[in-house]
Amino acid sequence: MNDSVVIVCDDDAAIRTVVRQALLRAGHAVRTTDSAAGLWKLIEEGVGDAVVSDVILPDANGLDMIPLIHAKRPGLPVIVMSAENTLSTAVRATEQGAFDYLPKPFDLDELTRAVAAAVAGSRAERPVEAQATAERLPMIGRSAAMQDVYRTMARVVPTDLTVMVLGESGTGKELVARALHDLGARRTGPFVALNMAAIPRELIESELFGHERGAFTGAAARASGKFEQAQGGTLFLDEIGDMPMDAQTRLLRVLQSGEFTTVGGTRTLKADVRIVAATHKDLGRLIDAGQFREDLYYRLNVVPVRLPPLRARGDDIGELARHFLDRAVAEGLPRKHLAPDALAWLAAQPWPGNVRELENAMRRLAALARDEVITAGVAAMWLAQDGGAPVATPARGGSLAEVVEGWLAANIGPSLPPDGLYDRLLAEFERPLLATALALTRGNQLKAAKLLGVNRNTLRKLLTERGVEPARGG
Ligand SMILES: Nc1ncnc2c1ncn2[C@@H]1O[C@H](COP(=O)(O)OP(=O)(O)OP(=O)(O)O)[C@@H](O)[C@H]1O
Numbered sequence: 001m002n003d004s005v006v007i008v009c010d011d012d013a014a015i016r017t018v019v020r021q022a023l024l025r026a027g028h029a030v031r032t033t034d035s036a037a038g039l040w041k042l043i044e045e046g047v048g049d050a051v052v053s054d055v056i057l058p059d060a061n062g063l064d065m066i067p068l069i070h071a072k073r074p075g076l077p078v079i080v081m082s083a084e085n086t087l088s089t090a091v092r093a094t095e096q097g098a099f100d101y102l103p104k105p106f107d108l109d110e111l112t113r114a115v116a117a118a119v120a121g122s123r124a125e126r127p128v129e130a131q132a133t134a135e136r137l138p139m140i141g142r143s144a145a146m147q148d149v150y151r152t153m154a155r156v157v158p159t160d161l162t163v164m165v166l167g168e169s170g171t172g173k174e175l176v177a178r179a180l181h182d183l184g185a186r187r188t189g190p191f192v193a194l195n196m197a198a199i200p201r202e203l204i205e206s207e208l209f210g211h212e213r214g215a216f217t218g219a220a221a222r223a224s225g226k227f228e229q230a231q232g233g234t235l236f237l238d239e240i241g242d243m244p245m246d247a248q249t250r251l252l253r254v255l256q257s258g259e260f261t262t263v264g265g266t267r268t269l270k271a272d273v274r275i276v277a278a279t280h281k282d283l284g285r286l287i288d289a290g291q292f293r294e295d296l297y298y299r300l301n302v303v304p305v306r307l308p309p310l311r312a313r314g315d316d317i318g319e320l321a322r323h324f325l326d327r328a329v330a331e332g333l334p335r336k337h338l339a340p341d342a343l344a345w346l347a348a349q350p351w352p353g354n355v356r357e358l359e360n361a362m363r364r365l366a367a368l369a370r371d372e373v374i375t376a377g378v379a380a381m382w383l384a385q386d387g388g389a390p391v392a393t394p395a396r397g398g399s400l401a402e403v404v405e406g407w408l409a410a411n412i413g414p415s416l417p418p419d420g421l422y423d424r425l426l427a428e429f430e431r432p433l434l435a436t437a438l439a440l441t442r443g444n445q446l447k448a449a450k451l452l453g454v455n456r457n458t459l460r461k462l463l464t465e466r467g468v469e470p471a472r473g474g
Pocket residue numbers: 138139140141167168169170171172173174175176238280355356359
């Protein structure tokens with residue numbers, strides 16, 4: 001038994017009862033109320049060692065109450081519960097000074113743990129003053145798997161802690177890095193990204209730290225590196241698992257000292273950057289194989305954010321798919337809607353390329369599907385047909401040869417068809433091919449021509465002949 005009193009505020013009687021019981025069992029005394037007015041009365045009376053409150057109350061927003069509560073009773077821990085499970089709610093809860101944030105539905109053990117920590121005052125000094133309201137972020141998804149991500153993000157946003165974002169390719173690691181930057185105190189500074197896998201290994205150090213004139217063959221002039229460019233902002237080190245050992249050693253030294261020197265230089269510069277690193281690789285395995293420095297790993301892995309693969313975010317697929325279809329409209333592609341069976345089909349796919357693959361798949365459907373409503377059959381047909389596509393094996397469809405045979409069977413019928421079969425067939429497959437190339441390159445004809453391996457004039461001619469609207473000039 002302990003003698004702490006917890007105020008529980010929720011307009012839903014069932015929640016009040018369940019939470020009250022759990023807290024009584026955990027040895028707390030409980031006072032309940034169903035409104036912000038009731039909560040305020042208890043606060044003014046000086047009742048309570050901790051508050052557990054819903055966000056949406058009949059007479060006020062629970063998050064807006066937190067600064068008021070803290071003005072009256074500084075340091076009183078307020079735990080918020082919310083069914084509005086977006087990243088911005090989690091972030092706003094932290095900004096307003098919430099002690100903890102519990103997305104509904106939550107586990108009662110989680111609640112009692114949070115309350116125990118709150119009454120123990122273990123983290124009493126949380127930021128109290130409200131910062132600017134977080135903008136709504138382009139991070140879609142409210143699945144349970146994403147709630148942990150949002151909570152961790154909300155906790156590190158007000159800090160300068162180094163964050164390591166882990167997750168398979170295409171799960172949104174860069175988006176997390178950008179969100180941390182955009183929401184934090186460094187948002188007015190630059191966001192600079194460097195992908196270790198995308199630049200030649202021998203250039204990584206000079207890319208990171210810059211170089212002096214003549215530092216190596218080809219260094220004709222002094223050049224600033226990413227550390228310098230990111231001063232006052234955030235440096236995103238993508239694919240950190242691909243960083244060569246020498247560069248790792250140098251990076252470790254910078255993280256330890258907070259200073260760096262350019263390649264071939266003698267001047268020491270302050271490294272005023274927040275580091276967010278990311279990788280899809282298993283760093284533990286790289287450490288075992290002697291390819292990643294363990295000490296650097298601990299320096300970078302101060303706060304890990306683990307992004308779930310899309311297949312573990314079942315509930316989010318519909319929302320993400322609709323979001324990407326809306327975006328396709330903004331890119332000039334026709335509006336499409338998903339039928340319920342199409343949603344079920346999408347949710348059943350393995351999505352090895354994760355959110356990026358879903359995004360491309362939706363763009364492809366927007367460009368290719370003829371009808372406004374996309375059924376499971378249509379989704380399976382378009383997303384499964386182009387052999388090399390990463391999308392799952394079709395529920396039906398088959399090889400390209402089978403598709404052509406099917407088309408011929410349907411077009412020839414019992415008597416010989418009109419002449420020009422070859423051109424009709426070409427038209428039939430060129431149209432989706434061209435539209436897809438344009439969709440994938442966002443209407444950039446130069447890139448689309450390169451993708452297809454034809455020259456730009458040929459592409460222009462084909463677009464006109466086949467009546468494919470270029471989505472945007474390019
Ligand atoms: N939760 C999300 N809401 C909306 N869009 C998302 C979300 N997650 C990822 N995306 C989109 O999916 C694409 C891939 O995301 P991102 O580039 O951040 O992934 P990544 O994990 O960094 O990939 P890689 O490991 O291949 O570099 C981007 O276009 C991004 O905008």
